[in-house]
Amino acid sequence: MCADTPDYRSTVFLPETEFPMRAGLPAREPEWLARWERIGIYDRLRETAADRKPFILHDGPPYANGHLHIGHALNKTIKDMIVRSHQMMGRDARYVPGWDCHGLPIEWKIEEQYRAKGLNKDEVDVVAFRQECRKFAEGWIDIQREEFKRLGITGKWDDPYVTMDYHAEAVIAAEFQKFLMNGTLYQGSKPVMWSPVEKTALAEAEVEYHDKESFTIWVKFKVAEPADSALAGAHVVIWTTTPWTMPSNKAVVYGKDISYGLYEVTDTPEQCWAAKGDRYLLADNLAADVMSRARLEEGMYRRIRDVPVSELEGIKLSHPLAGAEGANGEWDDLRDFRAADFVTDTEGTGFVHCAPSHGMEEYELYRDLGMLTQVITYNVMDDGSFRTDLPFFGGKMILKPNGKEGDANKAVIDKLAEVGGLLARGKIKHSYPHSWRSKAPVIYRNTPQWFAAIDVKLDDGMGQYGDTIRSRALTSIDELVTFTPQSGRNRLFSMIEARPDWVLSRQRAWGVPLTCFVKKGAKPTDEGFLLRDDEVNARIIAAFEKNGADVWYTEGFKEEMLKGRADPEAYVQVFDVLDVWFDSGSTHAFVLRDRADGTPDSIADVYMEGTDQHRGWFHSSMLQGCATLGRAPYRQVVTHGFTLDEKGLKMSKSLGNTIVPEEVVKQYGADILRLWVAQTDFTVDQRIGPEILKGVADSYRRLRNTLRFMLGNLSGWSEAEAVAPHEMPELERWVLHRLAELDGQVRAGYAAYDFQGVFQKLFQFCTVDLSAFYFDIRKDALYCDGADSPRRRAARTVLDMLFHRLTTWLAPILVFTMEDVWLSRFPSEDDSVHLQDMPATPEGWLDADLAAKWARIRSVRRAVTAALEVQRTAKVIGASLEAAPVVHVADAEVARLLHGVDFADLCITSAIAVTTDPAPQEAFRLPEVPGVGVVFETAEGEKCERCWRILPDVGAHKHPGTCGRCNAVLG
Known part of the structure; x- marks a missing residue:
């Protein structure tokens, strides 16, 4: 600038805003949280939206037993985006957070505390123990509530639902009693997944699969009858990965359509359990593999002949331990030998050993034959040990108390080898069920449990979608529920289509008891085995409402409940507790149905959880709802994947790759964590780590700069400046066209839970269409045009329209930042962007040409x-x-x-x-x-000292060093 040229900087409309370039989110976000709590924003929304159509996302309850992990943050943030977006699109979007409080994880924690004090849980009063569990859960609810709120999650935090509340326990018991009264509840003794470490039955939802190295053995069963059979003396060979089940063997089965052959050993190497002349029955497809396992090479055996399946009919086998010295006749009975549909020739030997007490397929085979009494054993105790009087193996442990391999498998293998019952042995690494709590392997064990029959016909007046729990569930999936992603439909459908009856009982103390009584001395199949009395049920529920489920365990409770209705001495009180999945599956009743902010039909608009909940909460809620409502308790199921590290590995403390939400919030702020959620495709597994978070923070900075430019150039704006769209230049009308396009896309994206799509479109718009194009072009007009310039007024009108749309479109994602943006323009003691709706955008703004x-x-x-x-x-x-x-x-x-x-x-x-x-x-x-x-x-030309354009007319005007436009503005 020449010395004699005036300084024109004060004449330029430079942006003015107190909205800082640096966000300072970790320090500032708690201020907004306190503000929202002070103005009661959630309750104010309920008041102002009272006449709107409700939208209810029902919260799948997290477990109250530890600090939040990154999966919790992902889950709750997605839910929050769903709730906030539907609220701002015109619904009354209610969200009542909840907690699961009963169950084994909490019980274990209290047991650990007791052991540290030298106390035995079984010697402590059960009510006192349950009170300790309740207190433990209460403490973690308070901690998790604050951690969730710190993430910016909106909801009824001052009145959440808690499964251990007295009313909740009463309703859970009442929902159980519906199973009691409609005939679906029964007691059965069948193989269930059993945790020897935790000493309780487990449901499929409580099991996860991990690789496990198991013993594997090939065992010989001699053909014993008929004695004149051409196969007499030959051996049927079976293969199993659970040697400990051999003492409970009751049969061997074969396949109807498998090609079998009789094979003879012609030569043997050293250290081989086969002997020259031995004859083995094997599936032809598997014979070579079996022989190689027995160390028999080609040339050491020959195939004698075909063995048609018809020749196998009527044969009886002897157990390899039959007649063993010291066995006391335990295994001397001949073993059944018959065809079964589940036998294949894809692995093993083509024959399957049956221990119906430890295998569901075998159990069902003999149940359907009416032969359970002949084949069920009770050799395995609660702790996974063999009964003490079992010959050779009494007291041997399948698993140690710490979940490690016990001595049972080795003892069985050694004994089978000793009596000549083994052909081969080895080890195999395979996927095996483990308890998701203790991480220890589980076993299948026959034990009396309480079940809900899912194929029993119901005459309850709710048969619109089917007359059994299963049929109602499958119809609900096909006709009543939509899935995001669609693959969730197939997953849930196939699980329910193939699932067995629901195991409702657990042999623990901390939970809602199975509130029923059974007749002393009666069998489960006897008429009147279960007491079904509406008045007794009502008394129990009233007692639970008043004092909680603990009263079930108080002295004299049975007598009080049965007084005048049944002889207390004639009935036994059941003390098993309900599967915690029944608790959470019943939440629709005490949250959706019973609360004022619920819905009378008990049907939620959406359930949203991780993909593991297809066998968990989605599943149990479906079964429970179909039994008590006649249909699914939800209209939509939204599923997210798991969170992995940056390399795609599962997070674990041992790998040191865990990301803790609290640490991310401390470093970056909750909005960065929320933005990470919005930028991922949550329907599949997501990755997170330091480098990914840096990228998210960079995207945030770019977006923040766009918002800051918008705020700065709206300084001093008033409605008097507004220009009607039809009077705007084409460039402004093009921006309005883009806004109209985006309005439809944003609303459709939020409605479809496509937060990634919503954010990508908005980010692209802000950084490419606005910052790199429209703002870049209009800087000159905004800074240098006259205050009343039609072009500048049109640009500021568009900025105002952009402001109202971008802040509300982005508010469900960046809850803190959009509040900051809103209050920077509209400072108020009780206003908030989250009290706004997304403004209507006229379709007339669309202009395709x-x-x-x-x-x-x-x-x-x-x-x-x-x-x-x-x-x-x-x-x-x-x-x-x-x-x-x-x-x-x-x-x-x-x-x-x-x-x-x-x-x-x-x-x-x-x-x-x-x-x-x-x-x-x-x-x-x-x-x-x-x-x-x-x-x-x-x-x-020369450079204009005001707008910096280089033009031929600069210097030819009244105001030195200016172009014609700037000279006119200066007057």
Whole structure:
């Protein structure tokens, strides 16, 4: 600037805003949380939205037993985005957070505390023990509540639902009693997944699969009868990965359609359990593999002949331990031998050993034959040990108390080898069920349990979707529920289609008891085995409402409940507790049905949880709802995947790759964690780690700069400045077109739970359409045009429209930042962006023809800006205003469009020439913009000291060093 040229900086409308460039989220977010609590924002929304259609996301309860992990943060943030977005799209979106409180994890913690004090849980009063469990859960609820709130999760935090509340326990018991009264409850003794470490039955939802190395053995069963059979003396060979089940063997089964052969050993190597002349019955497809396992090479055995399945009928086998010295006749009975549908020749030997007490398929086979009494054993105790009087193996442990391999497998293998019952042995690594709590392997064990029969016909007046629990569930999936992603439908359908009856009982202390009584001395199949009495049921529920489920365990409770209705001495009180999945599956009753902020039909709009909940909460809620409501308790199921580290590995403390939400919040702020959620495809597994979070923070900064520019250039705005859309320049009308497009896309995206799609579209719009295009072009008009300039007024009108839409569109994702943006413009003691709705956007703003025109203009502009960037990189120019390029356009129609706009203004050059002349060889060309060549030229004239354009008329006006436009503004 020349010494005699005035300083025009004070005449330029530079952006003014107190919205800081640096967010400072970790320090500032708690202030907004306190503010929202102070103004009671959640309850205010309920009041103002009272006449709206409700939208209810029912919260799948997390377990109250530890600090939040990254999966919790992902889950609750997705839920929050769903609730907030539906609220701002015009619904009364209610969210009542909840907690699961009963069950083994908490019980274990209290047992650990007792052991540390030298106390035995079984010697402590059960009510006192349960009170300790309750107190433990209460403490963690308070901790988790604050951790969830810190993530910006909105909800009824001052009145959540808790499964151990007295009313909740009463309702859970009442829901159980519906099973009691409708005939689906029964006591059965069948193989269930059993945790020897935890000494309780487990449901499929409580099991996870991990690799386990197991013993594997090939065992010989001699053909014993008929004695004159051509196969007498030959051995049927079975293969098993659970040697400990051999003492409970009662049969061997074969396949009806398998090709079998009789094989004879002709030679043996050293250290081989086979003997020359031995004959083995094997499936032909597996014979070579079995022989190699027995160390018999080709040439050491031969196939004698075919063995048709018809020849196997009527044969009886002897157990390999039959007649063993010291066995006391335990295994002397001949073993059954018959066909079964579940036998294959894809692995093993083509024959399957049956211990119906430890295998569901075998159990069902003999149940259907009416032979259970002949084949069920009770050899394995609660702790996974063999009964003490079992010959050879009494007291041996399948698993040690710490979950490690016990001595039972080795003892069985050694004994079988000793009596000549083994053909081969080895080890195999395979996927095996483990308890998700103790992480210890589980076993299948026959034990009396309480079940809900899912195929019993119900006569309850709710048969619209089927007359059994299973049929109602499958119909609900097909006709009543939508799934996001759709693959969730197939997963849930196949699980319910194939599942067995629901094991309801657990042999623990901390839970809602199975509130029923059984007749002393009666069998489960006897009439009147279960006491079914509406008055007794009502008394129990009333007692639970008043004092909680603990009263079930108080002295004299049975007598009080049965007084005048049944002889207390004739009935036994059941003390098993309900599967905790029954608790959470019943939540629709005491949350959706019973609360004022629920819904009378007990049906939620959406359940949203991780993909593991297809066998967990989605599943148990479906079964429970179909039994008591006649249908699924939800209309939509939304599923998210698991969270992995940056390399795609599962997080674990041992690998040191865990990401703790609290640490992310301390370093970056909760909005960065929320933005990570929004940027991921939550329907599949997501990755997170330090580098990924850095990238998220960078995206946040770019978005924040866009918002800051918008705020700065709205300083002093008033409605009096507003320009009607039809009076705006084309560039502004193009922005309105984009807003109208985005309005539909954002609403559709939020409705479909596609937060990634919503954010990508908004981020692209903010950074590409606005910051890199519209804002870049309009800076000059906003800064340098006169206050009443139609162009500047139109631009500020558009900024106002952008503000109201971007803040509300982004508010469900960036809850803290959008509050900051809103209050920066509209400071108020009791206002909030979260009290706003997404504004209606007129469809009339859509203009497809205008959009097509500007798409062609922007395409040519990209070629121009790329050409100028080459010159800037080469330091030929420092800024684009130093240029006056010549643009050669092959398409005359495109040239006409460019002549119809101020193309120099759009390209931020001081001048520009557009021609249809052929582009010279040296012209810059951009491959993706064919037919356009740019020849660089420098601008002619002097630099305007106010707007910095280089123009020929600078210096020829009243105000020194100005161009005509700036001179006119200065007056």
